[in-house]
C-alpha cells in the first residue's frame with residue numbers, strides 16, 4: 699500500500715514535468731531550461747507555485763502574478779500520471795519486478811505526453827517518439843529482451859511507413875504523419891509484436907469510429923440547413939480530408955490497454 703502511494707507520488711511529479719514537456723516541445727522550446735514560467739505573463743514560478751496539484755488547488759487554478767487561468771491540463775496530467783504509475787506498480791513492482799515497473803511507468807509517461815501534444819497541437823515531438831524509442835530499446839536490453847523489441851519496433855514502423863507511402867502515392871496527399879510511424883516504433887520497443895499489434899488495431903478502430911461519427915455529424919448538420927444529400931455528403935468528405943484526426947491520441951489509448959493486459963504477457967515473455 700505504502701509503495702503504491704510512493705509510486706503515485708512519483709507519478710505526480712513526473713506528470714508535472716510532462717505538463718511542461720507537452721507545452722514546450724511542440725512549440726520548439728527547450729525542456730531543460732529556463733525554469734517553469736507562467737505561459738501568460740512569463741513570470742518565473744516560485745518553488746511554492748510548482749508543487750503538483752497543491753499549487754493549482756491553493757491558487758484556485760490562477761497565476762499568482764497575472765491571474766490568468768492555468769488550465770486543467772496540468773492537474774489532469776498530474777492525476778493521470780499518478781494513477782498510471784500506481785497501476786504500473788500494482789502490475790509489476792508489487793509482483794517483485796522492479797525493472798518491469800520502471801519500463802511500464804516510463805512508457806505510460808511517454809504515452810500521456812504524446813496524447814496531450816497530439817490533441818492540442820497535432821504534433822508528436824521527436825524528443826518523445828524517437829527519444830522514448832531509444833530508451834525503450836535500452837530498457838529492453840536491460841531486461842534481456844532486446845531482439846524481440848528491435849524486431850517489433852523496426853518491423854512495425856516499417857510496415858506503417860510502407861502503408862503511409864503507398865497511400866500518399868495513390869491519393870497524392872499525406873495520410874499518415876511520420877510522427878505516427880515513429881510512435882509505432884516506440885510502441886514496438888515497449889510492447890513487443892503482440893502488444894504493438896493490439897495497440898495499433900484498437901487505436902485505428904477507435905480513430906475510424908470517431909472519423910465516421912464526425913462525418914455523420916457534418917452530413918446531418920448540412921441536411922438540417924436544407925442542403926441536398928449529395929452536397930451534404932460532399933461537405934462531409936471535404937471535412938474528413940481537411941480536419942486531421944489526432945491518431946496519436948488513439949494509438950496512446952490502445953497502447954495503454956495493451957500495456958494493462960500485457961502485464962502477465964510480459965512476465966511470461968521475459969520470464
Ligand SMILES: [Zn+2]
Pocket residue numbers: 736737738739740741761762763764765766
Ligand atoms: Zn501569469
